[in-house]
Amino acid sequence: MKTRIATFVACLAMSGLISCGDNSGEQLDTPTTGNINISVDETFKPIIESEVDTFEGIYKYADIDAAYKPEGEVIKDLLNDSTRVAVLSRELSENEKAVFDQKKIIPRSTKIAIDAIALIVNRNNKDTLLTMEELKKVFTGQAKQWKDLDADSKLGDITIVFDNNNSSTARYVRDSLTTDQKLPQNTFAANSHEALIDYVAKNDNAIGVIGVNWISDFDDSTVVDFQKRIKVVGISPDPNPQSTEEYYQPYQAYIAQGVYPLRRYLYIISTEGRTGLGTGFASFVAGDKGQRIILKSGLVPATMPVRVVGLGN
Template identity: 70%
Template sequence: MKINLRPIAAFASLLALASCGGDPSTKLDTPTSGTINISVDESFQPIIESEINTFEGIYKYANVNAAYKPEGQVVKDLLNDSTKIAVLSRELTEEENAVFKKNNRVARVTKIAIDAVALITNRQNPDSLLTMDELKQIFNGEVKSWKSLEKDSPLGDITIVFDNNNSSTARYVRDSLIAGNKLPANTFASNSHKALVDYVEENKNALGVIGVNWVSDFDDSTVVGFLNRIKVLGISEDPAPVTTEDYYQPYQAYIAQEAYPLRRFLYIISTEGRTGLGTGFASYVASDKGQRLILKSGLVPATMPVRIISLD
C-alpha cells in the first residue's frame, strides 16, 4: 500500500511554522507588543505623540499608529469599531454607551490628565484680559466688537476662530459657555491648529480658541514658535475684577488649583475585549512614567500629585 506523504509533510510544515511563531501578521498583540491603530482628538497631538514615542522606545515590539482627527470623527471611529482605542476630552454619552451595549462591547475609561481650553489673540490686541461674563457675551453673539469691551480699543469687529467645526474646543464652548446654543455668525473654522495660529497672527481682530496643549510645553519648539506669534489671554471668574491678579492664564499651576476656569479632563477610552496593546498603552500613560510626561507637557496629571511652589 502506498501512502501519499504530501498532506502529512504540509501539516508538519505548518506545525513547525507555528512552533517558530508563525506569520507575525496573524499573531495577537499583547500589552507590550504588536500593532494597533488609535484615534486621537487632534487637540492633544503634542502630548500623545510624546507618549507614543516613549512607549515604543521602551517596548521595541510595540507599534502604536495614531490618527489625529476632530473630536466628532474620533467618536465615530469608536462607535463603528474602526478603532478600539480613542483619546478624548469627554466621557461617552448614554446614547453612545447604548451602542456599545447593543453590540456586546464595553467601553473602559481611563482619566489621564486635566487639560484646559486657551484663548489667543493677535499681539497687537491691547486687551489681554477677559472675564467669564464677557466671554459668554462674545460666544453668545451679544458682544461683537472689541470696542464694546474697551471703548478706547483701536480694533473692530471680533472674529472667533476654532481649529475645526467638529473640534472638542468648539463643543466645549457650546456646552460650557453658551448652554448648547449655536455659535454666532462671526465664528469661523480653520483647517488645523497651525492654520489657526497663522490666522490669529495675521488678523488683529481675531479671537482664537485652542487646546492648551498647543501652547503649554515650553520645551517644545513648535509651542515656543506659536507663543512668539500670538498672545494668550488671562481669564477671571470674578464679574468685577479689581486687579490683574484676579485673572489667570492657563498655566499648569492655575489649572491644578482650579483658578483657571476653562478646564476639562482628558481620557483614554478602550473597547478592547481582552488585554491587548491598547490596554497596555493606556496603562502606561496612566503610570508614573506616562504621568511625568504629562506633567512636563504643561498639563496636569490625573493620577499623581502636582507640587505647587510659592515664590512669594
C-alpha cells in the same frame, strides 16, 4: 517511539503559537507588542505624539498608528469599530454607551490628564484680560466688536477662530459658554491648529480657541515660536475683578488649583475585549513615565501629584 515524541513536541509548539493568535491563527497584539490603530482628538496631537514615541522607544516590538482627527470623527471611529482605542476630552454619552451595550462590549475609560482651553489674541490687541461674563457675550454674539468689551479699544469687529467646526474645543464652548446656542456668524474654522495660530498672528481682530498643550511646552521650539506670535488671554471667573491678580492664564499651577475656569479632563477610552496593546498603552500613559510626560507638557497629570510652590514676598 522517538517519532511519536517528536510529533507530540511539534504539536505542543504549534498549539502554543496558535494560542497567541485568534481562531484563524493570526498573531494578536499583547500589552507591549504588535500593531494597533488609535484615533486621537487632534487637539491633543503634541502630547499624544510624545507618549507614542516614548512608548515605542521603550517597547521595540510595539507599533501604534495614531490618526489625529476632530472629536466627532474620533467618536465615529469608536462606534463603527474602526478603532479600539480613542483619546478624547470627554467620556462617552449614555446614547454612545448604549451602542456598545447592544454589542455586548464594555468600554473602559482611563483619565490621564487635566487639560484646559486657551484663548489667544493678536500681539497688537491690548484686551488680554477678560471675565467669563465677557467671554459669554463674545461666544453668544452679544459682543460683536472689541469696543463692546472695552470702550477705548481701537480694534473693529471680533473674529472667532476655531481649529475645526467639529472639534472638541468648539463643543466645549457650546456646552460651557453658550448653553447649546449656535455659535455667532463671526465664527469660522481654520482647519488646523497651525493655521489657527497663523490667522490670529496676522489679524488684529481675531480671538482663537485652542487646546493648551499647543502652547504650553516651552521645551518645544514650535511652541516657543507660537508664543512669540500671539498673546494668551487671562480669564477671571469673577464678573467684577478688582485687580489683574484675579485673572488667570492657563498655567499648570492654575489648572491644578482649579482657579483657571476653562478646564476639562482627558481620557483614553478602550473597547478591547482583552488585554492588548491598547490596554498596555493606556496603562503606560496613566503610569509614572506617561504622567511625567504629561507634567512636562504643561498639562496636569491625573494620577500623579503636582507640587505647587508659593513664593512669598
